[in-house]
Amino acid sequence: MCEGANNRGGNSCHSESPCGIGDGHEKASKIMKEHHLQSNLDFRLMSMEFGLRDWLRPPVKILQEAGVCSGMTVLDFGCGPGGFSLAAARMVGPQGRVYAVDMHPLAVKSVRAAAMRKALNNIETIPGNGLVDIPAGSVDIVLLYDVLHDLSDPIPIQMEWHRVLKPKGILSVSDHHLKGESLLQMITGGGLFRLADHGRRLFQFEKAKTPEAAT
Numbered sequence: 001m002c003e004g005a006n007n008r009g010g011n012s013c014h015s016e017s018p019c020g021i022g023d024g025h026e027k028a029s030k031i032m033k034e035h036h037l038q039s040n041l042d043f044r045l046m047s048m049e050f051g052l053r054d055w056l057r058p059p060v061k062i063l064q065e066a067g068v069c070s071g072m073t074v075l076d077f078g079c080g081p082g083g084f085s086l087a088a089a090r091m092v093g094p095q096g097r098v099y100a101v102d103m104h105p106l107a108v109k110s111v112r113a114a115a116m117r118k119a120l121n122n123i124e125t126i127p128g129n130g131l132v133d134i135p136a137g138s139v140d141i142v143l144l145y146d147v148l149h150d151l152s153d154p155i156p157i158q159m160e161w162h163r164v165l166k167p168k169g170i171l172s173v174s175d176h177h178l179k180g181e182s183l184l185q186m187i188t189g190g191g192l193f194r195l196a197d198h199g200r201r202l203f204q205f206e207k208a209k210t211p212e213a214a215t
């Protein structure tokens with residue numbers, strides 16, 4: 001059932017630079033090397049592949065299964081080219097908000113460009129992986145689609161997902177690179193989240209503990 005809303009609006013980009021993709025090739029390539037990011041060519045190839053994936057399996061269907069509704073605040077962590085961010089922005093509508101977060105400079109750039117083209121002014125792009133500007137307890141659903149396998153140390157970032165989620169917020173995870181058991185272990189092992197529901201494609205987690213209790 002759909003409930004929950006966050007009335008902040010505005011298509012914006014977070015303060016720190018590479019919102020700033022345009023800020024300079026040198027800076028972008030330094031970030032890419034430091035974080036072992038895909039090359040721009042690899043990212044573009046992935047975007048084409050995801051275009052086909054999203055045509056065959058529309059993100060809106062997955063987001064409905066995840067529980068995304070009008071007025072919600074959604075965080076798409078590792079948004080990539082933005083198939084889920086853009087679909088979520090349409091679903092949450094003008095009263096809702098989508099944070100699209102990605103370490104790859106081309107990801108935030110393409111999501112921002114697509115949001116402008118489609119006049120979706122409820123998407124905020126956040127370059128990098130820091131969520132410090134997102135208020136605690138403000139997010140209804142964190143999307144973690146096809147990203148978990150990429151995270152070398154998921155605990156610190158899990159604490160951030162836990163912080164930004166509302167008390168009844170959901171962490172929605174899908175990762176075809178991981179077996180179900182490893183995925184469950186990676187998310188529940190830290191003690192911050194517990195499994196709430198498991199569908200054909202999605203694992204839905206809810207908050208289990210305060211971060212202090214988990215350490």
Ligand SMILES: C[S@@+](CC[C@H](N)C(=O)[O-])C[C@H]1O[C@@H](n2cnc3c(N)ncnc32)[C@H](O)[C@@H]1O
Pocket residue numbers: 037050077078079080081082083084101102103104107128129144145146147150151
């Ligand atoms: C395979 S893509 C998935 C994109 C999107 N979630 C989807 O399914 O369409 C993974 C994305 O996660 C991003 N990523 C990986 N690790 C990250 C991290 N620690 N913080 C932010 N983004 C990350 C990558 O740059 C890449 O764009």
